[in-house]
Amino acid sequence: MISFDSDGTRFNYRVGAIIIEDGRVLLSRADWEDFWYVPGGRVEIRETGRDALSRELREELGCEANVGRLLWMAESFFEAEGTPFHEIGLYFLASLPEEADELRTAEFERIDEAGNNVIFRWIALDELGPETVLPSFLVEGLRDLPAVTEHIVHRGR
Numbered sequence: 779m780i781s782f783d784s785d786g787t788r789f790n791y792r793v794g795a796i797i798i799e800d801g802r803v804l805l806s807r808a809d810w811e812d813f814w815y816v817p818g819g820r821v822e823i824r825e826t827g828r829d830a831l832s833r834e835l836r837e838e839l840g841c842e843a844n845v846g847r848l849l850w851m852a853e854s855f856f857e858a859e860g861t862p863f864h865e866i867g868l869y870f871l872a873s874l875p876e877e878a879d880e881l882r883t884a885e886f887e888r889i890d891e892a893g894n895n896v897i898f899r900w901i902a903l904d905e906l907g908p909e910t911v912l913p914s915f916l917v918e919g920l921r922d923l924p925a926v927t928e929h930i931v932h933r934g935r
Contacts, residue, residue, distance in 0.1 A: 794817065838888060851928075
């Protein structure tokens with residue numbers, strides 16, 4: 779995975795899936811975290827963002843999701859647990875296969891490849907707030923998806 783420390787800062791290259799159905803977005807979090815984020819993960823060396831997201835969704839959700847167009851390319855600068863982060867994030871529109879009914883329940887859990895319990899929850903778009911989903915630019919962005927790919931520079935949570 780493309781994640782390393784340099785000069786006291788952690789760099790991540792991450793991809794995320796924007797999955798919206800019936801006015802709700804699918805979010806996830808590890809059971810010890812107090813914030814939500816879109817499903818996805820870090821890109822591996824020599825892997826495209828789109829391929830990385832397909833792999834991550836297969837690992838996390840156990841299905842072949844449809845990865846659509848790129849919505850945002852975000853440069854995010856934030857601090858977590860006392861560590862400054864510089865993250866490049868690609869956020870793609872995605873959809874679940876029709877037959878994946880078990881993934882449409884209000885909340886479900888999965889165990890990730892590291893053995894951590896991950897909670898997935900469908901949250902109504904009008905219930906999102908900056909304390910709900912990170913990075914916080916997604917709060918407004920998810921309610922009004924861009925017609926063309928946008929470049930975002932985001933500072934803070």
